[in-house]
Amino acid sequence: MEKIILLTLEHLGLSTIGVLFGIAVGLPLGIMITRRRKLAGLVVGTTEMLQTIPSLAMLALLMMWLGLGNSTLIIALFLYSLLPIVRNTYTGLVNVDTGLIEAGRGMGMTRLQVLRLVQLPLALPVILAGIRVALITAIGVATIGTLIGAGGLGELIWLGMKNIETSKGVNMLFSGAIPAALLAIACELGLERLEKALTPRGLRVSPESMKN
Amino acid sequence: MVKFSHVTRKYGNTVAVKDLNLKIAGNEFVVLIGPSGCGKTTTLKMVNRLINPTSGTIEVMGKNIQDLNPVTLRREIGYVIQQVGLFPNMTIAENIGVVPHLLGWDKNKSRKRAAALLTMVGMDPETYMDRYPTELSGGQQQRIGVLRALAADPPLILMDEPFGALDPITRETLQDEFKRLQTELHKTIIFVTHDIDEALKLADRIVIMRAGEVVQDATPEELLRHPADDFVAAFLGKDRLSNQELQVAQVMLENPVKAYPEMGMAEGLALMKRKKVDTVLITDHGGRFLGSVSVDEVNAKHRSFNTLGEIVDQDTPAIEKTAAAKDAFNRINEEKLPYLPVIDEKGLLVGIVTRNNMVNALASVVWGDHNGSS
Known part of the structure; x- marks a missing residue:
């Protein structure tokens, strides 16, 4: 039992680290391509291509280059998280009403202030949705990390599958698969709530509460 | 600046x-x-x-x-x-x-x-x-x-x-x-x-x-x-x-309640009742303004006379449609008139200015709304 908890935490840790790298690179990249629209297609296209590489192939390729271990898995998770984060950051920002951006500029905001005070707060729900997708994907991909010698719940699942004809093997498979599934669901729900909590209040107001 | x-x-x-x-x-x-x-x-x-x-x-x-x-x-x-x-x-x-x-x-x-x-x-x-x-x-x-x-x-x-x-x-x-x-x-x-x-x-x-x-x-x-x-x-x-000089024609109501002189007394009374007015304006068949008949007149005289034409008040004041609206307002106010028939240059009845629509027109001038003119 203790092992399951430790592996679950490790699994979450690896996924989170991968996604954090994804945020660290994807968010600025998403912002940057709103300023250089010509690059947007190229950047989003590249991250899309990365996304289409089957996870097993991706891990195998990275392993050949970087060797075995957690860091190789983290890099794979990072690459997978780029697409949802870059794309949602970009979409969220460009969908902010241009009238608002012009109002901000016309009142004397610098570009950075327009970004910080207007664009990012308004795009935040969309960006967070991207991060949520990235994390869920990462939790899924991390289950095969064990094949390149990384930790996480994948270890139990793969060992269980190898011994599937014994009841011990079946138990082992479930003790890996169920926590992985629960972890994904918990992250989904948790981030959904966070998204709601961080949505600017003015955007959450329902039409019913409008008063004249 | x-x-x-x-x-x-x-x-x-x-x-x-x-x-x-x-x-x-x-x-x-x-x-x-x-x-x-x-x-x-x-x-x-x-x-x-x-x-x-x-x-x-x-x-x-x-x-x-x-x-x-x-x-x-x-x-x-x-x-x-x-x-x-x-x-x-x-x-x-x-x-x-x-x-x-x-x-x-x-x-x-x-x-x-x-x-x-x-x-x-x-x-x-x-x-x-x-x-x-x-x-x-x-x-x-x-x-x-x-x-x-x-x-x-x-x-x-x-x-x-x-x-x-x-x-x-x-x-x-x-x-x-x-x-x-x-x-x-x-x-x-x-x-x-x-x-x-x-x-x-x-x-x-x-x-x-x-x-x-x-x-x-x-x-x-x-x-x-x-x-x-x-x-x-x-x-x-x-x-x-x-716009600057608002004319009577721009503030008047068109189609006032009117009748020909040969209309009978009872018919005239019914007309006023139906249109909810206490006066009808009388014109000849060519539309020329002749005067007015009030409901009180009809009530007081219906025994002795037969038609509206016999009791028409020929001294009813009227105003030309090209006159300044201001003048119409002044006359209504100063002469305490309930209304003022509006005639054109040929003496034909074209409309009426009442106290009520005078107030509306004034209000729109005071509050800057030009709808009296359009």
């Missing part, structure tokens, strides 16, 4: 603004108007450098704005846009406080300023400060849009069709309110609109533009009296030229 010298703005081969020369004095309310694509918005946006001129210079408060940092410049100029542009992620107080925030005011001072401004337009600060824009009606939102431009007390305010998206009633209310504010605040205002009524109502000076050039630059009065060319005249609309 603002001076354009030989300002041209091109987009590729298209000239949006062509060799514009324009001086705007302090405390002046200047309206830029013209059909879409005439360059009015481009002209406005060049003042706060949202658009830079292709050639020529613009001075604001004596300084060439090309030498100024656009961000600093914009913080010193109020800016109101058509789409309202309130930030939905900020409360009303925060929205009003945007420029103060950018200028580094402390939060307390900025909130106090927001409260004072809200009070000025009759919105209770307690109620509205911490609400979000989506919780306000369109008219309230645009009030906040205007207050936001006033927050840091800039001497110059640019307004880009600020009331264009509002419904007509709200628009008028806001125009009136803004006009009142302007008389108290003495700002220099450059205001873009395509609504000539709005321009005539608000402006000290109207600059009519077409295809990037100024067609006429005049006070509303001059503009109405001496439109520079057919384009301006068409833009003003035909009726409006007589």
Whole structure:
């Protein structure tokens, strides 16, 4: 039992680290391509291509280059998280009403202030949705990390599958698969709530509460 | 306050603004108007450098704005846009406080300023400060849009069709309110609109533009009296030229209740009852006005006479339709008349001015609504 908890935490840790790298690179990249629209297609296209590489192939390729271990898995998770984060950051920002951006500029905001005070707060729900997708994907991909010698719940699942004809093997498979599934669901729900909590209040107001 | 010298703005081969020369004095309310694509918005946006001129210079408060940092410049100029542009992620107080925030005011001072401004337009600060824009009606939102431009007390305010998206009633209310504010605040205002009524109502000076050039630059009065060319005249609309001297024909009610002299007494009574009036106007078959018969007359005399024509009051005062509306109002007031029939130059009955529609017409003049004339 203790092992399951430790592996679950490790699994979450690896996924989170991968996604954090994804945020660290994807968010600025998403912002940057709103300023250089010509690059947007190229950047989003590249991250899309990365996304289409089957996870097993991706891990195998990275392993050949970087060797075995957690860091190789983290890099794979990072690459997978780029697409949802870059794309949602970009979409969220460009969908902010241009009238608002012009109002901000016309009142004397610098570009950075327009970004910080207007664009990012308004795009935040969309960006967070991207991060949520990235994390869920990462939790899924991390289950095969064990094949390149990384930790996480994948270890139990793969060992269980190898011994599937014994009841011990079946138990082992479930003790890996169920926590992985629960972890994904918990992250989904948790981030959904966070998204709601961080949505600017003015955007959450329902039409019913409008008063004249 | 603002001076354009030989300002041209091109987009590729298209000239949006062509060799514009324009001086705007302090405390002046200047309206830029013209059909879409005439360059009015481009002209406005060049003042706060949202658009830079292709050639020529613009001075604001004596300084060439090309030498100024656009961000600093914009913080010193109020800016109101058509789409309202309130930030939905900020409360009303925060929205009003945007420029103060950018200028580094402390939060307390900025909130106090927001409260004072809200009070000025009759919105209770307690109620509205911490609400979000989506919780306000369109008219309230645009009030906040205007207050936001006033927050840091800039001497110059640019307004880009600020009331264009509002419904007509709200628009008028806001125009009136803004006009009142302007008389108290003495700002220099450059205001873009395509609504000539709005321009005539608000402006000290109207600059009519077409295809990037100024067609006429005049006070509303001059503009109405001496439109520079057919384009301006068409833009003003035909009726409006007589606007200054409202005529009886423009305020009267058409189709008054009328009858021919041979109508019987009982029939006349029934007519008055049906139309809910206490007087009918009598005309001959050619429509010429003969006089009036009141319900009291009919009641008093129906035993001795047979037709309305026999009891018609031929001394009923009437007024010509080309007379000044003012005269009709004066006569109704001074002679304590309940109404005044309106006749044309041939003596034909064309309408009636009553106390009631006089009050309406007066009200529309007082509150600046020109509907009596259109």
